[in-house]
Amino acid sequence: MRICRRHGRRAEIWFILHVPGVGVLQAPQHPDTAVFNTDGKTFSAAGLSFEPVEAMRTWKVQFNGMMRLTESPRTDVTKEEGRLVHVKFSFMWSAYTLPFNFDTDIHPRSIARAMAIEKWNQQFFQDVRSSHQTHYNQWGQLWGGLHIEGHEEQHVRLKGFRDHSFGVRDWGFMHRYIVHFAYLEDGSCLQIVTLCFPTTTSDLRTGYVFAPNGKMEAVSEVDLVLSSIGEDGTMPDSYSFNFVAGGKTYHVQVEIYCQPTWYNGLQWESRVHERLANFTVNGLSGWGVCEFNYKNTTSTGCPLPPRESRPQQPLPDVTSSHRKLLTLPLSSPVCRSTELVGGKGSSLATLTALQSNGAMFKVPSGFCVTMAAMELQLKLHPTLKSKLEELKKVSCSGQVDALQGMCQSVGEMFTSVAMVPVVRDAIRAELDNLSTTSQFAVRSSAIGEDTEEMSAAGQMITELGIRGLDQICDSVQKCWASLYGFPAVQYRRQHGQPVVSSMAVVVQEMVQAEVAGVLFTQHPVTGHPGKMVINANYGLGESVVSGESHPDTITLSRGVDGSCQVEGVDLGSKTQQVVPLDNGGTALQEVTSAQSEKCCLSNDAAVRLGHIAVQVEDAYGGPQDIEWAVSEDTVYLLQARPITTFGIETEWELMHEFDTPLASEKEISTTSNVGEVLPGALTPLTASTVSRAVEYAAQYVTDSTGVKRCQPYFKKLGLCLGHMFINMHNLVELSEQHVIMGDKRVTEMAVVGRCLEEITMDDIIEYHGKSSLWKRIIHSFHLLKHLYTSKHMVHQLEKTLTTYSICRHDNATAMYQEINERLPECFQAWAAHTSCSGRSTSWSTVLMMVLSQGAEWTMQHFSDMAHFYVNCEQVTSADVPDALEKLAVKLIEEGHRDRLIAMSPQEAMAWLLGADSGPSGQLFQKFLDLHGHRCLREVELREMSWRAAPTKVVSTIQTMLRNNQIASVKEPFNFDEAVKKIKSPITFSGRYILKWTLPYARQGVVEREQSKSAAVKMSDHFKQAYWYLASLMVAEGRLPEEDLLFFLTHQEIGTLLRSRSAVLVAKALRRRRILPKQMSLKFPEICRGHPEPIEAGALSVSGSDLMLKGMPVSHGTVTAPARVVTRLEDAGTIQAGEILIVQSTDIGWSPYFPLLSGLVTELGGLISHGAVVAREYGLPCVVSVKNATAMFQTGDLVLLNGTEGSVRKLNANN
Structure with missing residues (x-):
């Protein structure tokens, strides 16, 4: 898939899908690549779109359109081949490698050789500068749902690269090139380029190789000579070549199995053969693409007639004088500004401009009462403005009944006060300019209405059949009042939009429609671009829009060339129609049985509407929902708004939205360890902050040894379906192949609690490679130094936390910026804990080596080790139940047991925190001071800590009191007694080593728990800060509920604060809806490739003796x-x-x-x-x-x- 943006609303696309069992799918215009009438602003064309989600990390790739299904790629643009089918997909692409930038990462030897063979002169260097383009590649994984008409939907995961270039690319100056992209079965990926650009680089050979772990090596030598392969246009289907990268020679064998041909440029200046191939590289199988490009020298050039995009109406430059205008005619270019006249007014002004460019439709004449008019009305009626401030405060309180009452009060005030004379005079002047004094339609046009982000359909009123200045002014005020009707206010509040907003009003001559309705340029349910749907009824279109009558439904089939024909007619009952009354207003009128039994719209009229709709869609550059009317054989367009529902994520997409890409399906991951720290599914905010902090902390330990891996695409942790996993392939990297004293069993014991047979040292070496002896010695020295200093890191963290706080600001933007600047401190806290955990694990390894005496580690050894870890003093995790036991005993001693049991948790909490609780309350407060930052799922930012929600602990205290739970007595640890209990044989020297080592190992457990407590305490500061930010955003009307903040990523919160995106708020609501389903999922302890949840009911109890x-x-x-x-x-x-x-x-x-x-x-x-x-x-x-x-x-x-x-x-x- 490729989109190249060109000037003049034009693009070039390369698009082919080879689906086993289905066939070859390609863009219908191929081998021509030109696409016209794009929106001119985004990477989108012909239904294909690339949308950045997070810079250099994640893109959303979507398609909804027609594709040509054939057995082999189409080669002749003048012949119809195969059949057109509807294809739809929505993929996420996420990177797992760094980008390879051809400006900076190309091997010096490669570029030096290419430059050295050129003739150097002033012209040469001028050509190098003038023809430069920035170009980079990045590999990742694509996943999502694919629907092909006539086939079951399937979910796919594909490896692939993102190639981005910008600058000068003139196909006419390129002689030719060959580029190979390949993905190999071990997770490696590569690109090899040979190209001839006569004026600058006539023989450039370059490329790169990424290892499965993301390590990049630039290609220094390639023996593939461009002139020796396919120079005469005859391209071999099987060939081989060699290249060198990182001092290693690679032999590549290429076997072609599919070969589409594409032509680039309006005159087909170049020809590209996009050859799908199987690769074998040093014995490893793979697949990919071989791209052969030729300068197209055929005499005929492009056989297609000259083509160009429809002119798009430019947005006007709005000046301060424009902002003061109280009315604007629809014919004014400035009226196309949504800033002045809202969504509906802007759309009608755009349609009016299209009408004047020879379109087959008319737009009723009219004008807009601008937003400045409403602002003036408010300014000159201060009581109205103060009422809106009251409404704003009530809307943030969340009290629905109070909000409804306030909305009604505001609406009544809007219609009761007099219209400002100057506004009334401006409306009169516009009416005088119109050619008729017949009936009018008066419609609201609010900010954000009928846009790609919000529709607000049906929330504000439309007044039809309005006559004369007085009725029009009254209707304008009713429209203003409807802006503050409860449905409209609640809609804005629930989408994070300002409750106090502004509105323009459209006043148009009303069409005396014989038939009217709505047309969707793509099927409104399936999104099928080859099906246009018309809903139609007799009379005014209000009966169709409001649903007051069951209309006729006409389906048009639409060809890729814009041709239309009636495919089917579904007659509606059409029992009533809306008609205008002579004295103003409208009424429902019965439709005769003869009229009901036939379609209200002829086939010819339907096809005519279809052609008009194609014009409008081309003008806007996207699918449209069009309101229309027919009167005396003239088609009038009353509105056009974008269809916004096709891009909404499915449940499957939301469930997998934050999945981590894998370079290889052989990678092993586990829920162990991390399933204890972060059990269940994470919210997006936690996934984008704390989990990244833990990820970087884990990388920090590796980085400290000199094995450089600290980058955003290397993953020791991963997400799937919202759950976190540890990637064992990456976590066990510090094994024998990189550190002399390393042992993969050490990491496995610390994480899984056992040695894994699922992953071998050969697997790790294949994935990461192996360091030389001297590097392993250096890495070991750095690791020991790091582990030695980890204790200091924890002490420094604890010292920092004694006075640590995140400053509170009085506005959401400043608060977000404060959190954003402090986030690295969260990473530092988890880095201290991770380092301390490594220190603890190292001491445990020494104990295990003594017990095993060089033999394989068994469950008996683990059982014996358990004796040595009994009753470690000052373990934070054990301090919590100890403290609660003491509190329970104190409550019993003071005679409060029955009283506290009888209370609700909320009452008991209030009593314990109150002055009447005495020593018991003091103990409870001390508990909160020491452990109040902890809770269930404590690393999840959405989960309130015990300090923020003490009832979580109080209910446990009540349970202990009901069961008369009393403090247990612990026996102190005795080394000699512990040695007697173990079953593993120990030598005399081993016993001596144990006695020396054991205090460090036991202290290591204590320090590990202390460091975790400190890291969680740091996270709790951010937890409190985010909850406070959520409260500010609700108070500012940016979020309808505080809880929704946690269903946005940290980056999305920043975007929301800048843009007030209603799309993000709606997405947060959908994410929250699926969280219970994600929480219910369970996974195997060990997973290979992408984790798959255990199916509900897959495990069952068989028999009673289990x-x-x-x-x-x-x-x-x-x-x-x-x-x-x-x-x-x-x-x-x-x-x-x-x-x-x-x-x-x-x-x-x-x-x-x-x-x-x-x-x-x-x-x-x-x-x-x-x-x-x-x-x-x-x-x-x-x-x-x-x-x-x-x-x-x-x-x-x-x-x-x-x-x-x-x-x-x-x-x-x-």
Whole structure:
């Protein structure tokens, strides 16, 4: 797919889809590439559009149009081949490599060779400068839904590149070029170019290779000589060549299987053969494109007749004097400004200009009462203006009943005050200029109405059959009043638009229509561009627009050349029509049975309307919804507005909107570890801020060793369906191939809690390559230095947090800017935690090496290690339940137990925070001071912390009191006792090493928890700042609800503050709607390629005697009822003495640990949150038990063995 924007509303497109089982689909005009009547502003043409979402990261690629389906590409533009079918898709493209910029990244040897062979003179260097164009490539992944007429919709994921160039490109000066793009099965991608530009570079050979991990090597040598392959126009279907990049030689074999031909330029100045091919590069299979370009030297040139776009009406330059005008005739060029006359007035002025350029329709004469007139009305009626300020305050309160009452009051005031004389005089003057004094239509034309972002259809009034100055002035005031009707105000409020707005009013001569209705230039439901739909009824079109009558529906088939013919007629009942009354106004009139039984619009008239609609669509450069009327065989156009519904994202698109692209489908990812820190689906705001901070923090550790990977396209973490995953291919990069003391098992143990068989060292080397010995030594030195300084990083973070705050501003824009400037501090906090976690993992690795004595790591070794981590002092995660236990004991001692249980959580919170609670309240306040930044799903910005919503903790305290939960007694750790309990044999020297190492390892667990608490505390500052920003945006009318802020990305919030985009607010609402579905998804622990959720019902309990195995992390055996919790909001159902079975736990679960008798998690490892706290409480705990929440049910009697790592369901007999 390619779009090239040209002057004069023209573009060139290259567009072909090769779909297995369907055939070859290509743009219907191919091999010609010229497209006319584009909007001239965006990368869009012939239904294909490229829209940037995030700079250098993400693009949206959409198509809705006709394509030619053939067995092989069409080569003769004068012959009709294949059949035209409707194709529609909406893809997201996201980059996984850095861009390769041909200005800066080309290999010096390559460009030096090309320049050296040229004749250097003044003309040569002038040509180099004058013909320069900026050009870059970037590889990524494309995904989305593809619908081909006659076939089932399919969802696809495709690898591909984005090629962008701008500057001078004259096809006539190019002799020829060959360019190869290839993607290989290991995830590598490459481009090799050989070109001849006679005036500057007659023999340039260049390119690049990207490794699967994103490492780029520029091509230094290519042995493909342009003159030796296809110079005579005969292109081989099989050939080979070699190139060198990064000191490595690559052998390339090319096999062509499909070859479309395209002609560029109005006179077909160049010919391109876009050859689809299979590649083999150093034994690796791949696919891609070979592009052969020739200067087109045929004598006939383009066989098509001369073509050009319809002239588009330019937007006028609005001056200060224009802004003071109270009325504007529709014929005035300035009237095309939406700033002066709103959406409807501007559209009618544009149609009026088209009418004068020889169109086949007329626009009723008229004028606009400008927005300046309404502003003057408000200025000279101060009470009206103050009433609007009251309305603005009420709209931000969210009180619907009060808002409805205020809207009614404002509307009544608008119609009751007198119109300003000067405005009335301006209307009289415009009426005097009209050629008739017949009836008029008076219609509203508000800011944003009938635009691509908002329609506001039917919210403001239209007055028909109006006669004379007095009635027109009254109708104008009614239109002004309708701007503040409740439906209109609520619509603006819900779309983040200013409630206090402005409006123009259109006054037009009313057409005495015999037939009228609406025409859609594309099918309004399917978007089919080959189907135009007309709704028509007798009389005025109001009966069709308002839905008061069931109209006739005429479907026109439309050819790619603009021809139209009637395809089908669906007769409506047409029982009534709207007719004008002689004395003014309109009335409903019965339609005779004879009229009802036939179509109100003849086939000839329908086809004529179709041709007019094609004219209008070409003029606007996009599909239109057109209101029309026919009177005495003349077609009148009453309105044209863009159809805005075709680009709305489907549920599937929204679910996958933020998916992370993968370079290779072999990549392994896991929900472990990150599923504990960020369980469930993330909101877009969290995904664009905190998760990126964690990503960069993870990259920071790698970067600190000298292995440079810190860039936005390399992913150690990834998103799919809103859930976060760890990319194990990238996380285990610091293994033996880059660091001498590295061990992939170390990372696997820290993340998954076991050694992974799914990924081997050969896989990692294939993906990342292998460093030389001296580089591995240097990397190891840097890593040790980094781990040594990580403790200082945490201490510095904790010191910063003692006085840290994010400044509060009194307006949303300043507050957003404050947050934006402070976001790097969030990254620094998570970098400290990530580094500290690496330090802790390193000490755990030493312990494991002593226990295993060089043998393979087994579950017995993990079970033995658990003994060494019992009762680590000052573990933050364990401090939470400890503090709550002490508080519960204090409440019982002071006799408050029954009183607090009887209260609601809100009442109990108020009492605990009040002065009457005494020492108990002081303990509660101390708890909030120390741990108030924590909560369930604490890294999710939308989740309020315990400090912001203390009732989350209060309900847990009440549960503890109901169960008479008292503080547990912990035994201090004893090294000799721990050694006696382990089953792995230990040598004398091993025992000595253990005794020396163990204090550091245990302290490492403490520091890891402390650093996480500090990072979460930093995130909580941003959480509070974003909630405050949300409140400001609601107060300023930019958002209808505070909660919606979290369904925008950080970048989108900035865009919304600059543009008040109604599209973004609507998208946030749709994103929020699908979040519960995303939250309900569950994934396998280990995924290859893009994660696929486990289908609901795919796992079921079979039989009563069920046993699952996992990793033992806290010893002991217990038999008790199970409590299976799959939704966080159900955590409050936990009862004392139960065994909790859950996917994972984080700090938010800590308050419930005193109630439990055991813990089972589907995710986790030896030092995961659940394991650490379970050991502190002496609770039997088994982690990494696959599918436990699906296989067990609440109430099952369960035997949990935390020593062997088993969970068994018991029946009545056992």
